[in-house]
Amino acid sequence: MGAEASTGVKSVSRVFDLLELIADAGGDATLSQLAAAAGLPLPTIHRLLRTLVGHGYARQLANRRYALGPKLVRLGEVANRQFGLIAKVQLQGLVDRLGETANLATIDGDRVVYISQVPSPHAMRMFTEVGGRARLHSTGVGKAILAQLSDDEVRDIAARAGLPRATARSLGSIETLLADLAICRERGYAIDDEEQELGVRCFAMPVPDMPVLTAVSVSGPMSRVSEEFADLAIPMLRDAAADISAAASAA
Structure with a gap:
């Protein structure tokens, strides 16, 4: 037996x-x-x-x-919803203090998938549908996720998925992407500077010690999400990432 x-x-x-x-x-x-x-x-x-x-x-x-x-799709959707609920309190806290949209995202194959969001109260705000997928190399959350991988792993993903440019500011070569990720690792966060959508800036932070590569972000119009905004947002993102990681471990 x-x-x-x-x-x-x-x-x-x-x-x-x-x-x-x-x-x-x-x-x-x-x-x-x-x-x-x-x-x-x-x-x-x-x-x-x-x-x-x-x-x-x-x-x-x-x-x-x-x-x-196809059976995995339903399991993944349910798991993502439950996973996203864990971070709702932290995302709401970011929005309350910063006034901009907050997102939680994970890697899904060669894309990033948004699993939780709290929108900004402003009339002009960023909105990404929960469950929506985007390119890893042109989003803040995507680059924060890629920064957790080795350069060889990033090269493999780029070879499979390509590096199409969503805007003129998107990173269109593996060399520029790897250089940007090196900076992300050094400073501890990623920036989407009009790379996914013109007029939009996003700051994103890796969430440590998660079962799947994860990142948390705040994004909004460049008129509000400035360098001064970053000085306030980065410490809050770092605290939120740590709190989400702790909440996930306790769940």
Whole structure:
């Protein structure tokens, strides 16, 4: 009985490892790629994938690569909503003190997904729909997330997703992106300076010690979100990031 339980637990662990490997590969991978990454025999990987496909948590594409399945979408949406609720108090505190829209976002494949938001009370304000996705390299939260990765990991993401320019100020090459991320790591926060939308500035801070790469931000029109605004906002973002991390650990 003990041996059977141990085998069962090991199989569950391998299934989760496979899902994470597919996600790390950008959303799809070949059987041989997964076997090499997992360090397991091809028949074992094939058996586990067949189980995942049968339950809708993976799917086999026409080119015989394996991708994440539709069942994960519902689980992810529910998890994101619950995760976003944890930060609501901290986001509201940022808005109350700074007057600008506050967001919480996580990485989702090669994109950033917004999982919680408290809007600014101003009539002219920034609004991003919760559940909305955006490019990692052209958003404040996205760059705060990328700054938590190695340069090689950033290069892999850029190779898969490309670096399209949303505005003339967007970072359009891997060299400029890596240089910007080096600055982000040194100072501890990221800036979207009209890179996603003209006339908009965003300050974003990584949230430490989270189960998935996460960032918190405040954004608004450049007329209000100035360098003087940054002097006030950055310490508050740092405190909010620490509080969100602590709340997530306690949940």
